[in-house]
Amino acid sequence: MKDAATRFGYSVNKDRQIDFDNNSHDIALRVAAAEPTLNLCISCGTCAATCTAAKFADFSLRKIILLVKRGEVGGLEMEASRCMLCGKCQLACPRGVSTRNLILQINKALQTSKL
Amino acid sequence: MKNKHVAVIGAGPAGLEASSLLVSMGYAVTLIEKEEESGGHLKRWHQLFPNRKAGSEVLAILQNQLNGSASIEFNKEITSVKPFSGKFIISTSDGWVTHADSVLMTTGFDLFDARKKEEYGYGIYDQVITSADLEEMFKTEDSLKIRLGQQPKRFGFVHCVGSRDEKAGNIYCSKVCCVTAVKQAIEVKELFPDAEVYCFYMDLRMFGRHYEELYKEAQEKYNIQFIRGRLSEASENKYGGVIVKVEDTLLGKPLKITVDMLVLMTGMVAPLVTSRIRDLLGLTKDEDGFLAPSDIHLSANICEIPGLFMAGACSGPKTIGDTLADARSAAVAVDKYFKN
Numbered sequence: 001m002k003d004a005a006t007r008f009g010y011s012v013n014k015d016r017q018i019d020f021d022n023n024s025h026d027i028a029l030r031v032a033a034a035e036p037t038l039n040l041c042i043s044c045g046t047c048a049a050t051c052t053a054a055k056f057a058d059f060s061l062r063k064i065i066l067l068v069k070r071g072e073v074g075g076l077e078m079e080a081s082r083c084m085l086c087g088k089c090q091l092a093c094p095r096g097v098s099t100r101n102l103i104l105q106i107n108k109a110l111q112t113s114k115l
Numbered sequence: 116m117k118n119k120h121v122a123v124i125g126a127g128p129a130g131l132e133a134s135s136l137l138v139s140m141g142y143a144v145t146l147i148e149k150e151e152e153s154g155g156h157l158k159r160w161h162q163l164f165p166n167r168k169a170g171s172e173v174l175a176i177l178q179n180q181l182n183g184s185a186s187i188e189f190n191k192e193i194t195s196v197k198p199f200s201g202k203f204i205i206s207t208s209d210g211w212v213t214h215a216d217s218v219l220m221t222t223g224f225d226l227f228d229a230r231k232k233e234e235y236g237y238g239i240y241d242q243v244i245t246s247a248d249l250e251e252m253f254k255t256e257d258s259l260k261i262r263l264g265q266q267p268k269r270f271g272f273v274h275c276v277g278s279r280d281e282k283a284g285n286i287y288c289s290k291v292c293c294v295t296a297v298k299q300a301i302e303v304k305e306l307f308p309d310a311e312v313y314c315f316y317m318d319l320r321m322f323g324r325h326y327e328e329l330y331k332e333a334q335e336k337y338n339i340q341f342i343r344g345r346l347s348e349a350s351e352n353k354y355g356g357v358i359v360k361v362e363d364t365l366l367g368k369p370l371k372i373t374v375d376m377l378v379l380m381t382g383m384v385a386p387l388v389t390s391r392i393r394d395l396l397g398l399t400k401d402e403d404g405f406l407a408p409s410d411i412h413l414s415a416n417i418c419e420i421p422g423l424f425m426a427g428a429c430s431g432p433k434t435i436g437d438t439l440a441d442a443r444s445a446a447v448a449v450d451k452y453f454k455n
Contacts, residue, residue: 036335039334039335043365070366
């Protein structure tokens with residue numbers, strides 16, 4: 001039955017809703033502990049606008065920060081690894097978020113959560 | 116000038132402040148109040164943004180400076196205000212009548228009735244309350260702790276309830292709710308340091324001095340989280356928690372989260388007494404229901420009827436500071452009217 005459903009193109013759509021209650025907030029807690037300026041982000045997007053990597057690849061620190069805060073970290077590793085650590089965003093951030101260390105800490109937390 | 120009589124309608128912050136100024140200028144003042152005591156909404160407010168000054172402290176100063184120098188008529192519901200040969204005749208439902216040379220409207224605002232936003236569950240679910248309810252709870256030590264029972268895990272604050280919502284009949288921004296949510300979120304964190312607090316907002320309008328700093332403090336010191344999106348609905352789970360549905364518009368994804376208590380930031384609406392007096396006098400009806408001054412820049416306290424003035428939130432949402440400044444400005448306008 002399952003096989004038939006799959007072959008005929010029928011399947012249950014994957015829920016794309018953020019299930020905040022059941023998502024793990026472990027990464028967010030660890031990143032916030034290592035780099036408390038995570039909480040200062042106001043999602044203005046200045047970092048993404050100035051980003052060198054974003055010109056060539058799908059990478060937005062603003063979005064990554066939100067995904068981490070919501071516990072939506074599945075599949076985030078690839079995107080988070082695209083940062084070239086040039087530090088331009090840190091010069092641009094109006095809220096004084098330590099963006100360079102933040103992305104390092106996010107990458108580190110994502111790596112170690114796999115182990 | 117000494118024998119001129121000014122009737123001030125509403126003994127809230129605007130009425131109290133304007134009255135004490137008018138008295139000091141030498142006018143006879145009668146304050147007409149619908150409740151049994153003065154203070155308006157301020158008497159139910161625990162602390163004021165952005166510096167957390169006690170509402171009772173501000174109110175006591177306003178009441179004390181008047182110190183019996185104006186007569187206050189309590190429990191008076193105004194049924195009629197009529198211009199009559201350069202004067203005004205004011206009558207109330209209990210048959211009381213007074214004549215005044217000038218009338219100052221300080222009728223303030225009503226809080227939006229949160230039950231109208233049925234989908235948020237106010238009056239249906241126990242743990243959905245309004246910002247005004249929360250403020251009352253802050254006034255009584257431990258009442259919030261008793262109400263919530265065990266250690267609460269999560270609180271949610273919903274911005275713009277009844278504001279910026281044409282479906283609710285109000286297109287305008289109530290101005291004070293954003294910063295009030297930030298202030299109340301901080302107070303909740305002080306009471307429950309281990310709880311998580313989420314604010315659901317459309318825009319954060321931190322327009323006043325030190326408001327943005329308070330918002331930053333909420334993020335930095337209290338770890339309060341802000342999620343941009345307007346609630347579609349709230350529902351109760353079997354444990355009495357409130358399930359919130361919202362779109363995280365910065366991620367473009369719907370989000371579901373359960374909170375132990377949901378606080379609705381109810382906006383300001385024009386009270387019935389304002390529209391009653393406005394209609395009785397045939398004043399211009401502004402779409403939002405608040406009184407329309409002749410000119411919002413140059414004559415914010417004056418309208419088309421000579422001798423009739425306005426101050427405070429009856430001409431649109433205002434902070435306490437704005438209200439008091441507006442009241443002083445109205446007193447000067449009244450004085451100018453009599454001197455000309």
